[in-house]
Amino acid sequence: MPYLQLDVNGQYPPEAKARLAQLLCETYASMMSVDIRRISVAVRECGDGGVWRMIDGRPQPVAVLMCDIRRGRSAELRLEVAKSLCRHCIEILGLHEDRLNVEFTQHAGDEMYHPTLGGYSPEWSEDERSGA
Template sequence: MPHLQFEVNKKIIDGVKREFIKQIQNSFAEVMQTKTDHIAISIKEVEKYDLSIGRAIEGDEICLMNLDIREGRSIEQKREVALRFMSIVNNLFEINNRNQYITFTQHNGNDFHLIERYLASWQKGEDPLA
C-alpha cells in the first residue's frame, strides 16, 4: 500500500487535484505492476516560504515528494515513476522540474496495514488486496 506524499508551496484547485490523483495512481500502477485501489495519496499545500530546495530561486514554487513503497521494485521502475511524477507535477501543478525532489522509502509488506489485514511483500502482477 504505497503512500505517495506531495508537498507544494502553492494552492491547487480541486479539479486539478482530482486529475493529478488519477494520473499519479495510473502511472504508479502501470510502472509498478500493481492495481490502484490500495494507493494512498496526500497533497499538502503550504505557504510560499515553508519549503526550500537549494537549487530553486527564492520565492519559486516547489514540490517535495516522499514515496513510501514496498520493497522489491527495481531502480529502473523507481526512476520511471520519478520521471513520470515530475512530468505530472510540471504539467498539472506548473512547477518547474528543477524545483522538484523525490525521496523513496522502501518497507516490508507487513509495514502496510488496512483494516482487513497487512500486505505481503510485493510480487510482480499481484493483486495486493486479493
C-alpha cells in the same frame, strides 16, 4: 501503501489536485504492478515559502514528492516511475522540473495495513510484474 505525498508551495484548485491524484495513482499502479485501491495520495499545500532547498547558495521554493512503497523494485524501475510522476506534477500543477525532487522510502509489506483489502500488504515479488 503506497502513499504518495507531494509537498508544494502555494495553493491549487481541488479539481487540479483530484486530477493529479488520479494520474499519479493510474501511473503508479500500472508501472509498479499494484492494486490501485492500495494507493493514497496527499497534496500538502505548505503555503508560500513552505518548502525550500538551497540552490546556488540561496534558498529557493521547491516541491518534494515522497513515495512510501513496498520494497523490492529495481532502481531502474523507480527512476522511470519518478520521471513519470514528475511529468504529471509539471503538467497539472505547473511545477518546475528543476525544483521537484522524488524520494522513495521502501517498506516491508507488513508495515502497510489495509483493512478493506484484507489486512497487511503482501511482499512485492517479480510475479506481480508479470501478472502471474
